[in-house]
Amino acid sequence: MFAEERQQLIVGLISVSGRASVTDLAERFSITTETVRRDLAALEATGSVRRVHGGAVSPDRFSTAEESVLERTVQRQPEKIRIAEAALALIPQGLAGSILIDAGSTTEALAELLSARTAATAAAASPAAASGADVELVVITHSLPIAVKLSGEPGIALHLLGGKVRGITQAAVGQSTVEAARRIRPDIAFIGTNGIHAAFGLSTPDPEEAAVKAAFVQSARRIVVLADSSKLDAETLVQFASLKDLDTVITDRKPSQALAAALADAGVEVVVA
Structure with a gap:
């Protein structure tokens, strides 16, 4: 050759x-x-x-490279939907509790599925049951697109964390967002990431986004990372969590040998959707 x-x-x-x-x-x-x-x-x-x-x-994989949430939403849609479906299965139906949904295109897909499931459940309920229902799932987010998708849904008590909104991700960031994240303790946090690496852990290009994600990881009782396979073995500018901080990673392809070994050593469950 x-x-x-x-x-x-x-x-x-x-x-x-x-x-x-x-x-x-x-x-x-x-x-x-x-x-x-x-x-x-x-x-x-x-x-x-x-x-x-x-x-x-790839030449476009620089440590500070970042696409807008609108651009990412239309990329790798089938994979992201499979990941979101696997994540949705971790949210019990009909039980009170709290979850946090981080900003991102895959987490936004999760919000869409959660909205559809909640609406279907409400439509199937009898009028008497619907009128007397007081069980709500508390959903916390700092993402404007996710908040729009879940706002007004029956059975969901939406909490939107405030702060300065980054145009590229449509997510609130800054010290006020970080402080608000530190004052909550959700049952599950569904976290997005730009990279997940055996040695470097989870990373994102922007320091303010990283600070908010780090606060989410430290606050929640269970950490579930939603990462399509383009994020595997990738490193971006700012680390916000180590593999040992995680409980579950949901992706669409089996990780590389090095990453799979590192996740196993850290005690992280890997779900391939």
Whole structure:
């Protein structure tokens, strides 16, 4: 195989999975690691990939890169819906309790499913039962899109945390949001992330978003992370939690060997939806 042909295949692999390691590429193409590094150097020079420790990633995966919540909502929709369905199953029906839903496109999919389930339950209930029902699920969020989806739903007591709203994520951030998060103790927090890495843990590009997410992780009794497979093995600028802070990770693809081992060592349950 010519070097140019191999390099095109490497670019294709990285564009699909988001990253590739030197050792995996060497094994896949039956070449030395030195040859792989020369290929990656040539590809980086043309802007086709970006080299990182141990391999390479897509050129758009910079530590501060961040898409708007509207852009992310239309990406990987089938995977996000499967993840959201698995998360919804963790929320008992007909029982009082409290959950926190973090900002994000996958958590927004969870809010949509929760809204639909709540509406269907209310429609199926008899008028007498509906009029006498006083059991409500407390839902806490700092996300404006999620609040809109859940506002006014029967059986949901919505609590919106205030603060300065970031336009790109439509989520409240800042010291007032962090302080409000520290004063609550929800039963389950459903957390979004831009990256989940074996060594670096969970991360997000913006320091203010990271501060709010860290407060959520420290406040809730149970932490469930919703992360589609594009977030696996990724590192962004600011860490907000370690793997040991987590209880469950729901994703759409089996994690890499290194990440799976790190999650197992941390005692984290992995659900592949």
